Amino acid sequence: MTWEIVIGLEVHTQLSTNTKIFSGASTAFGAEANTQADAVSIALPGVLPVLNQGAVERAIKFGLATGSHIAPRSVFARKNYFYPDLPKGYQISQFDLPIVGQGVLNIQVPPLSGNAKPYEKTVRITRAHLEEDAGKSIHGDSQGVTGIDLNRAGTPLLEIVSEPDMCSASEAVAYAKALHTLVRWIGICDGNMQEGSFRCDVNVSVRHPGEPLGTRREIKNLNSFKFMQQAIDYEVQWQIDTLENGAKIQQATILFNPDTGETRAMRSKEDAHDYRYFPDPDLLPLEISTEWIEQVRSTLPELPQAKQARYVNDLGLSAYDASILTSSREMADFFEAALSATPSQAKICANWLIGEVNAQLNRDGLDMAQCPISAQQLGGMLLRIADGTISNSGAKEVFRSMWADGGEADAIIKAKGLKQVSDNGAIEALVDEIVAGNADKVVEYRSGKDKLFGFFVGLAMKASKGKANPAQLNEILKKKLEG
Amino acid sequence: MGAALRAKQISSVELTQSYLDRINALNPQLNAYITVNPEVSLAQAREADARLASGTADALTGIPFAQKDIFCAKSWLTTCGSKMLHNFVSPYDAHVISQFNKAGAINLGKTNMDEFAMGSSNETSYFGSVKNPWDMARVPGGSSGGSASAVAARLCAAATGTDTGGSIRQPAALCGISGLKPTYGVVSRYGMIAFASSLDQAGPMARYAEDLALMINVMSGFDERDSTSLQRETENYARDLNKPLTGLRIGLPKEFFSTGLDNDVAQAVEAAISEYKKLGATVVDISLPNSKLSVPVYYVLAPAEASSNLSRFDGVRYGYRAPEYTDLANMYEKSRAQGFGEEVKRRIMIGTYVLSHGYYDAYYLQAQKIRRLIAQDFTEAYKHCDVIMGPTSPSTAFKLGEKGDDPVQMYLSDIYTIAVNLAGLPGMSIPCGFGANNMPVGLQIIGNYFEEARMLNVAHQYQLATDWHARTPNEL
Numbered sequence: 001m002t003w004e005i006v007i008g009l010e011v012h013t014q015l016s017t018n019t020k021i022f023s024g025a026s027t028a029f030g031a032e033a034n035t036q037a038d039a040v041s042i043a044l045p046g047v048l049p050v051l052n053q054g055a056v057e058r059a060i061k062f063g064l065a066t067g068s069h070i071a072p073r074s075v076f077a078r079k080n081y082f083y084p085d086l087p088k089g090y091q092i093s094q095f096d097l098p099i100v101g102q103g104v105l106n107i108q109v110p111p112l113s114g115n116a117k118p119y120e121k122t123v124r125i126t127r128a129h130l131e132e133d134a135g136k137s138i139h140g141d142s143q144g145v146t147g148i149d150l151n152r153a154g155t156p157l158l159e160i161v162s163e164p165d166m167c168s169a170s171e172a173v174a175y176a177k178a179l180h181t182l183v184r185w186i187g188i189c190d191g192n193m194q195e196g197s198f199r200c201d202v203n204v205s206v207r208h209p210g211e212p213l214g215t216r217r218e219i220k221n222l223n224s225f226k227f228m229q230q231a232i233d234y235e236v237q238w239q240i241d242t243l244e245n246g247a248k249i250q251q252a253t254i255l256f257n258p259d260t261g262e263t264r265a266m267r268s269k270e271d272a273h274d275y276r277y278f279p280d281p282d283l284l285p286l287e288i289s290t291e292w293i294e295q296v297r298s299t300l301p302e303l304p305q306a307k308q309a310r311y312v313n314d315l316g317l318s319a320y321d322a323s324i325l326t327s328s329r330e331m332a333d334f335f336e337a338a339l340s341a342t343p344s345q346a347k348i349c350a351n352w353l354i355g356e357v358n359a360q361l362n363r364d365g366l367d368m369a370q371c372p373i374s375a376q377q378l379g380g381m382l383l384r385i386a387d388g389t390i391s392n393s394g395a396k397e398v399f400r401s402m403w404a405d406g407g408e409a410d411a412i413i414k415a416k417g418l419k420q421v422s423d424n425g426a427i428e429a430l431v432d433e434i435v436a437g438n439a440d441k442v443v444e445y446r447s448g449k450d451k452l453f454g455f456f457v458g459l460a461m462k463a464s465k466g467k468a469n470p471a472q473l474n475e476i477l478k479k480k481l482e483g
Numbered sequence: 484m485g486a487a488l489r490a491k492q493i494s495s496v497e498l499t500q501s502y503l504d505r506i507n508a509l510n511p512q513l514n515a516y517i518t519v520n521p522e523v524s525l526a527q528a529r530e531a532d533a534r535l536a537s538g539t540a541d542a543l544t545g546i547p548f549a550q551k552d553i554f555c556a557k558s559w560l561t562t563c564g565s566k567m568l569h570n571f572v573s574p575y576d577a578h579v580i581s582q583f584n585k586a587g588a589i590n591l592g593k594t595n596m597d598e599f600a601m602g603s604s605n606e607t608s609y610f611g612s613v614k615n616p617w618d619m620a621r622v623p624g625g626s627s628g629g630s631a632s633a634v635a636a637r638l639c640a641a642a643t644g645t646d647t648g649g650s651i652r653q654p655a656a657l658c659g660i661s662g663l664k665p666t667y668g669v670v671s672r673y674g675m676i677a678f679a680s681s682l683d684q685a686g687p688m689a690r691y692a693e694d695l696a697l698m699i700n701v702m703s704g705f706d707e708r709d710s711t712s713l714q715r716e717t718e719n720y721a722r723d724l725n726k727p728l729t730g731l732r733i734g735l736p737k738e739f740f741s742t743g744l745d746n747d748v749a750q751a752v753e754a755a756i757s758e759y760k761k762l763g764a765t766v767v768d769i770s771l772p773n774s775k776l777s778v779p780v781y782y783v784l785a786p787a788e789a790s791s792n793l794s795r796f797d798g799v800r801y802g803y804r805a806p807e808y809t810d811l812a813n814m815y816e817k818s819r820a821q822g823f824g825e826e827v828k829r830r831i832m833i834g835t836y837v838l839s840h841g842y843y844d845a846y847y848l849q850a851q852k853i854r855r856l857i858a859q860d861f862t863e864a865y866k867h868c869d870v871i872m873g874p875t876s877p878s879t880a881f882k883l884g885e886k887g888d889d890p891v892q893m894y895l896s897d898i899y900t901i902a903v904n905l906a907g908l909p910g911m912s913i914p915c916g917f918g919a920n921n922m923p924v925g926l927q928i929i930g931n932y933f934e935e936a937r938m939l940n941v942a943h944q945y946q947l948a949t950d951w952h953a954r955t956p957n958e959l
Contacts, residue, residue: 043800044555044801045573045677045795045796046673046675048708080790148799274839277843282710
C-alpha cells in the first residue's frame with residue numbers, strides 16, 4: 001500500500017529592525033553577552049512593552065506580498081511558561097487574532113529525476129504573527145553553571161505558518177526556499193540562516209491516500225535547507241517503518257541531529273505546556289488603517305512572480321530562465337541593470353548571468369552581492385557582443401579579464417586586440433586565398449562532402465587570428481565555395 | 484505648605500528634617516515606612532531650597548512626600564512589600580517618581596504596603612503590618628496602608644498610592660484622609676510594579692482635596708513608555724476647585740446602601756449627602772445592577788493578570804533566590820515558595836487556574852464580558868447624574884488579625900471600590916465622619932471618565948464646609 005506524506009511548516013523569520021520589538025535595545029548580532037539587554041529585555045520590575053512600528057510595517061509587507069488578509073485589528077497575547085532565557089516568564093506573541101491571515105505562496109518544485117520537469121505548486125499560508133524571540137542559555141562556559149544571554153530576548157519575529165500542503169521533502173524545501181527568497185526580496189529579514197534569522201519547524205505525518213491525517217511529529221529549528229531535506233526524508237521513513245511494524249506514532253517534538261542524520265524525540269505530547277494564553281493588558285489591540293496598508297504597499301518592490309511573468313511575456317525568456325533570474329533580488333536587479341545597456345538582448349544577457357556569472361560565483365564561493373564585476377561592466381560587454389565588435393569567444397576573454405582585473409569592456413577589447421574583423425572586403429580576400437590554396441578540398445566539398453565546411457571555417461578563423469566575424473565569414477565562405 | 488516655603492517662612496531642609504524626626508519617633512509603632520534615607524532626602528531638600536531661592540520653584544518644590552514602595556526609585560530599595568524583592572535596589576525611576584523629582588519634591592521614604600499590593604489591611608506585607616494611627620490595634624486598610632497611615636499620622640505632607648481594586652480609597656477611608664484614583668491611563672504605569680495591569684492606577688493621598696489636585700497635576704500626563712497611557716491635553720486639575728455646587732446631581736446607587744453595610748458607616752455617609760444638599764446639590768436614585776458581580780469578576784481578572792505579571796520573579800536575574808536547590812525546576816519552586824507570601828501565592832494559584840486550558844472561557848472570558856456590563860451600568864447612570872456617591876468601605880477599620888483567616892471576608896471590604904477599577908473610572912474617598920468605635924468613615928465619590936477636576940471641586944467644597952479631614956488622631 002502506498003503512503004502519502006503530509007508536511008506543513010512554521011517558519012520564524014527575524015525581522016530586520018534596528019531595535020527590539022518592544023524596546024529601544026539594539027538587535028545587532030554577535031555583541032558581547034547581555035550588552036544589548038536593556039531594562040525591558042531583562043524584565044526589571046515595572047517596565048512595560050512599547051510596540052516597534054517598524055516590525056508591524058514589515059509584517060504588513062509580508063501580508064501584501066502573499067496576498068494575505070491583513071487584520072485591521074490584531075491582539076498581542078501572553079504565552080506563559082518558565083524558562084531562564086524567557087525573562088518575563090511569558091512570551092509576547094499573537095494567538096487567536098494574528099496580524100496576517102490567509103494568503104498564498106506559489107513555488108517551483110525542481111524535478112526529482114533528470115528527465116522530469118519542474119512543476120508549480122501553490123502553498124496556502126494559514127497565518128503570520130508577530131512575536132518576540134527569547135534569549136539564549138549558554139551551557140558549559142563554567143563548571144556546573146548555565147549562563148544567560150538576553151541580547152536576543154525581544155528580537156522581533158514573524159512566525160509564518162503554512163497549511164499542510166506539501167507532499168514531499170522537495171516541496172517543503174522549495175516552499176522554504178521561496179519564502180526565504182521572498183522575505184529577503186521585500187527586505188523584512190536578512191535571511192541569515194547561520195545566525196538564526198530564518199528558522200524552520202517542520203510538521204510531518206504520513207497516511208494512506210484517502211485516510212484522515214496521521215499523527216504528526218514536529219521537527220524543530222532546522223536552519224539549513226540541506227538538513228531540512230535530510231530530516232524530512234529520515235522522519236518520513238521512520239514513520240512509515242513504525243506504522244508498518246504495527247506501532248503507533250505519538251505526537252512529539254523532535255530534533256534533527258546532522259551528525260547522525262537521525263531525528264530524536266525531545267518531548268512528547270504529555271509534557272506539552274498549558275501556555276495559558278490571554279490578551280496582554282500592557283498593549284492595546286494593534287489597529288491598522290487602510291491608509292497605513294496603502295502607504296506600505298507603495299514601498300513594496302515588484303515581486304518575484306510579477307517579474308517572472310514580465311520576463312516571460314515582455315522579454316521572451318523561458319519560464320526556467322525567468323525563475324532563476326528572480327531567485328534573489330540581487331540577481332534580478334543585476335539582470336535589469338545589465339540589460340539596460342542593451343535592452344533588446346534579454347536572452348543573451350540572461351544566458352551570461354545564468355551561465356558564466358553564476359558559474360564563476362560558485363567557483364569563487366561568492367554570492368551575487370559580492371560579484372566582482374558590476375552590472376554596468378557586464379552591460380558594456382553585452383553591447384559589444386550585440387554590435388558585432390567582439391565574437392563570443394572574444395567576449396569570454398573579455399569576461400575573464402574583467403573578472404580577474406576589472407576594467408571596462410571597450411578598454412579590454414582594445415588592449416587585447418579582440419575587435420573582430422567585420423570588413424567584408426578583408427574577409428573576402430582571406431577566403432579567396434584559402435579557396436585558392438585548397439583546390440582539392442573545394443572539389444570534394446562541391447561533390448557533396450558538406451562536412452568539409454567546418455574545415456574551411458577553421459582555416460579562415462586561424463588566418464584571421466580568431467578575429468573574423470563568424471556570421472560574415474560563414475556567409476562569404478558559403479558563397480565562394482558554392483562558386 | 485508650598486506657600487510657606489515660597490514665602491521663606493520655613494526651608495525645605497527644616498521641613499524635611501522635622502518629618503524625618505517624626506518618622507524616627509513614630510514609625511517604630513506605626514511601621515508605615517519600609518525605607519527612609521535621610522541623607523538622600525535632605526540632599527533633595529537642599530536642592531529644593533536653592534530652587535526656591537532662585538524663584539524657579541513649582542507648586543510642590545521642597546515639599547516632602549512619601550512614595551509607596553511599589554514605585555521603582557533609582558538607588559532606593561524597592562520591595563513591593565515582598566521578601567521576593569527584599570534586596571532589590573532599582574536602577575531606574577518610575578514615571579511617577581521622576582515627575583515628583585522634576586517638580587523638586589522631596590522623597591521622604593518608601594511606604595509599607597500589602598505584598599505586591601494584594602490585600603486590604605496591610606497585613607500581607609513581608610515587612611510587618613502597618614498600624615492605624617487612630618487606633619494602633621486596628622488595620623490602616625490596604626494595599627496603600629503605609630501611605631495612608633503616614634499621611635494620617637503626619638509622617639509626610641502627602642503620599643502616593645496605587646489602586647487596583649480600592650487600594651487608595653479604602654485605606655484613605657480607614658485612616659481618615661483623602662485619596663484619588665484617576666481614570667485608567669491618566670497616570671503612566673511605567674516603573675510601577677504591576678499587579679493587575681488593566682486595573683492598576685496610581686494616584687495621590689493627602690488630607691486636603693486641594694493637595695490631591697496639585698499632586699495629580701504633577702503625576703498625570705502622556706508617557707510614551709506606557710502603551711496604555713492616554714494622549715490628552717494637559718489639564719489643570721485645580722481649575723474648578725472653587726466652583727459652587729449648585730445644581731450638582733448626585734447619584735446614589737441603591738446597591739451601595741443595602742445589606743452588608745454597617746450602620747455607623749451608612750449614617751455618616753447619609754449625613755454627608757445631607758451636607759451636599761445644603762451646598763446646593765440634588766440627589767438622584769440610580770442603580771448599578773451588575774455591580775454585585777464586581778467582586779467575583781475582579782477575583783478572576785486580577786489574579787489572572789497577576790499570575791502572569793509575577794512570573795518574572797523567578798530568582799534568575801534579581802530578587803530572592805532560594806539558598807539551596809537541586810536543579811532548575813527546584814530553584815524556581817523553592818525561590819517562589821519562599822519568596823512569596825500566602826496571599827500572593829493564593830492569587831497566583833487562582834490566576835493560573837482561571838487561565839488554564841478548558842477553564843479560560845468559563846472564567847476569564849466570562850469575567851471580561853461582565854466587566855463590560857459593569858462599565859455600561861455606569862455609562863447609563865451618568866445620563867442621570869454628575870457624580871455618584873456612597874460609602875468607600877462597608878465598615879470602619881477592623882482589628883489586626885480579625886479577617887486574617889478568611890480571605891473572602893477580606894475581599895468583601897472592597898465591594899464598593901472594585902467596580903470603579905473594572906470600569907476604568909476615577910474614584911475618590913474623603914473623610915466624612917466617625918463610626919461607632921470613633922474610627923474614620925470615608926465617602927466615596929465616583930466621577931465619569933476624566934471628570935477628576937469636577938470630583939476635586941466636589942470634595943473641596945465639602946472640605947470647606949466640614950473639618951473631618953483636618954482632625955488629628957488623639958493617640959498622637
